[in-house]
Amino acid sequence: MGTDFLILMKQEWMVIAIIFILMFIKIGSNEWKNERILNLVNILLLINFILGLFWNQEGTLFNEMYKTNPLIVAEKNILSLGTYIIALQAYSWLKNHQHVLEFYILLLSTLVGMFFMISAGNLLMFYLGLELSSIPLAAIANFDLEKRKSSEAAFKFIISSAFSSGLLLFGISLIYGLTGTLTFTELSQHLNGNPLEIFAFVLFIAGFGFKISAVPFHLWTADVYEGAPVSVTSYLSVISKGAVLFVFVSILYTVFKPIAITWYNILFILSVLTMIIGNLFAIRQQNLKRFLAFSSIAQVGFILVGISGASREGSASVVYFVLIYVFSNLGAFGVVGLVSALSGKENIDDYKSFYKNNPLLSWVLAISLFSLAGIPPTAGFFGKFFLLISGAGQGNYLLITIAALNMIVSLYYYLKVIKAIFMDPNDNPIEKLAIPASPKLALFICVAGIVLTGLMSYVYEYIYSLATSF
Amino acid sequence: MKYFFLQATLSRSLPFGEAGGALTHILFLSTTLFFIGMYGLFTRRNMITILMAVELILNSVNINFVAFNKYLYPGKLDGIFFSIFVITIAAAEAAVAIAIIINLYRSHHSIDVEDASELKY
Numbered sequence: 001m002g003t004d005f006l007i008l009m010k011q012e013w014m015v016i017a018i019i020f021i022l023m024f025i026k027i028g029s030n031e032w033k034n035e036r037i038l039n040l041v042n043i044l045l046l047i048n049f050i051l052g053l054f055w056n057q058e059g060t061l062f063n064e065m066y067k068t069n070p071l072i073v074a075e076k077n078i079l080s081l082g083t084y085i086i087a088l089q090a091y092s093w094l095k096n097h098q099h100v101l102e103f104y105i106l107l108l109s110t111l112v113g114m115f116f117m118i119s120a121g122n123l124l125m126f127y128l129g130l131e132l133s134s135i136p137l138a139a140i141a142n143f144d145l146e147k148r149k150s151s152e153a154a155f156k157f158i159i160s161s162a163f164s165s166g167l168l169l170f171g172i173s174l175i176y177g178l179t180g181t182l183t184f185t186e187l188s189q190h191l192n193g194n195p196l197e198i199f200a201f202v203l204f205i206a207g208f209g210f211k212i213s214a215v216p217f218h219l220w221t222a223d224v225y226e227g228a229p230v231s232v233t234s235y236l237s238v239i240s241k242g243a244v245l246f247v248f249v250s251i252l253y254t255v256f257k258p259i260a261i262t263w264y265n266i267l268f269i270l271s272v273l274t275m276i277i278g279n280l281f282a283i284r285q286q287n288l289k290r291f292l293a294f295s296s297i298a299q300v301g302f303i304l305v306g307i308s309g310a311s312r313e314g315s316a317s318v319v320y321f322v323l324i325y326v327f328s329n330l331g332a333f334g335v336v337g338l339v340s341a342l343s344g345k346e347n348i349d350d351y352k353s354f355y356k357n358n359p360l361l362s363w364v365l366a367i368s369l370f371s372l373a374g375i376p377p378t379a380g381f382f383g384k385f386f387l388l389i390s391g392a393g394q395g396n397y398l399l400i401t402i403a404a405l406n407m408i409v410s411l412y413y414y415l416k417v418i419k420a421i422f423m424d425p426n427d428n429p430i431e432k433l434a435i436p437a438s439p440k441l442a443l444f445i446c447v448a449g450i451v452l453t454g455l456m457s458y459v460y461e462y463i464y465s466l467a468t469s470f
Numbered sequence: 471m472k473y474f475f476l477q478a479t480l481s482r483s484l485p486f487g488e489a490g491g492a493l494t495h496i497l498f499l500s501t502t503l504f505f506i507g508m509y510g511l512f513t514r515r516n517m518i519t520i521l522m523a524v525e526l527i528l529n530s531v532n533i534n535f536v537a538f539n540k541y542l543y544p545g546k547l548d549g550i551f552f553s554i555f556v557i558t559i560a561a562a563e564a565a566v567a568i569a570i571i572i573n574l575y576r577s578h579h580s581i582d583v584e585d586a587s588e589l590k591y
Contacts, residue, residue, distance in 0.1 A: 123552075124548075124551070124552055124555060127552075127555070127556075127559075128555060128559070131559045131562075131563070135559075135562055135563055135566050136566075138566055138567070138570065139566055139569070139570075142570050142573060145573055146577065147577075148577045148578065148588060149588055149589060151570060151573050151574040151577060151578075151586075152574065152578075152586040152587075152588060152589055153589065154570045154573075154574075155517065155567075155570050155571065155574055155586065156589075158563070158566060158567045158570055159511075159520060159521070159524065159567070162521075162524045162528075162563050162567070163511060163524055163527070166507070166524060166527035166528055166531065167527075169527075169528065169531040169556060170504055170527070170530065170531050170534070172531075172552075173531050173534035173535050173538065173549075173552075174534070176534075176535065176538055176548065176549055176552070177534065177538035177542060180538075180542060180543040180546075180548075181548070182548050182552070222589075223589040223590075226589055227589055
């Protein structure tokens with residue numbers, strides 16, 4: 001027993017160690033230059049990601065409060081990789097910022113929260129992880145203190161996240177009243193589908209809907225994404241959303257298994273609404289960050305189709321899609337963030353003739369958008385393909401047809417941006433931007449991920465071999 | 471009269487067995503508090519008041535947990551521990567929210583939500 005908790009919680013301990021190193025630097029010396037701190041953080045996060053791949057064990061701790069298995073380890077590694085890419089991309093934004101260390105301390109605290117949330121085997125642990133992953137995020141959404149939009153976005157974020165966790169908690173309290181336990185393994189034996197349970201479950205799913213921004217609960221998303229700094233936006237849209245999706249799948253597939261028919265119907269309605277409204281609103285956006293916000297809402301709709309499959313393929317395809325989504329969305333956000341940090345421009349109109357002076361960035365943005373749209377050679381196609389296959393396993397072809405039609409609609413607005421970059425004439429396009437080394441590395445990782453993840457079939461096979469069966 | 475009818479229906483239909491009678495009153499209180507909080511969240515225009523409405527929602531959850539623990543599962547302390555954690559986290563949440571509101575006041579010179587409406591559609 002003695003050293004069990006050191007080995008099983010290895011990934012959490014490593015992130016906590018990084019937080020402490022940064023704190024010591026913060027207390028110890030003010031002499032460090034920003035470049036040096038940023039490079040140090042990037043190296044530490046790379047070490048964290050690489051060490052996360054090895055020496056992982058399976059087991060439970062603290063009376064089933066904490067559990068870990070190969071699938072959870074893989075999910076945590078995806079999140080670590082995404083955080084590393086974001087840290088590389090944040091370089092050009094944070095280089096001249098006064099409070100670099102605070103940013104990373106808050107960011108990594110949320111990562112620890114997500115790790116605990118994914119590993120939770122108990123509703124209390126899950127709730128604590130969820131809050132640890134959302135409260136510091138509100139603080140860093142306001143990280144550009146003097147910007148009006150930034151503080152407005154942070155306010156909207158903290159209120160909607162507090163409200164959503166209130167809904168979630170009310171659901172949890174009713175479930176506790178009905179079953180008398182908070183442990184996941186015991187909960188699934190007690191649920192039988194009486195009306196109060198359904199009510200609790202609806203509150204539960206409303207809380208989750210806020211976190212993953214499914215449609216009736218998506219209203220905060222676009223505002224927060226536009227107002228927050230780009231690095232925080234990409235963290236919110238990829239890492240935070242991905243972590244909640246992982247937990248969502250595992251809770252639906254294990255705890256709420258007895259009421260699978262109910263949640264299938266709820267997911268059916270939610271995913272149709274999410275896809276349609278996300279797509280329609282994305283069409284009319286002018287600001288690229290807002291555009292990517294609505295596109296990420298539409299992507300969640302497709303993910304919900306995959307989850308509704310309720311099978312081993314469902315679990316595997318969601319993890320696989322989130323891996324691809326990390327690469328493609330971070331590629332797009334990387335370019336947008338770089339352009340916003342270096343030239344201050346964020347509108348689609350500003351990107352006209354972007355190709356003329358910045359061919360490299362244009363190609364990265366185009367490949368990422370193709371992957372988000374799901375065009376075959378890129379990984380995005382395979383991700384969406386597996387999601388739809390998993391959804392089709394339920395035999396509801398209406399849902400699959402709607403999803404397929406929505407993919408065509410989404411092509412329209414992704415291609416609109418690509419048309420602006422490559423074809424539209426512009427008298428004074430954005431001048432040539434000098435890309436620092438670390439964002440360049442991040443973009444390279446993203447493009448490599450987009451191209452290779454789809455073609456190397458054993459990535460999916462590996463994830464499938466880990467996935468929980470339903 | 472109406473209330474007693476409601477209470478009778480509730481205690482018959484809720485699956486809580488023997489303890490249903492006393493528990494129903496408390497559940498009635500906590501559910502009311504929950505919806506008052508929700509109403510306040512959607513109608514209030516002052517940011518601090520909105521925050522207080524969220525606290526009402528969290529407190530209704532605490533009442534639920536403590537009541538369920540006392541009447542239905544007195545042998546274990548899961549519910550009481552959960553409510554302690556909820557109180558702690560609500561405090562942390564309020565601290566961050568008030569810090570954000572203070573910062574917003576510096577730039578907007580107001581804590582009315584109508585004045586913070588640059589981000590739309």
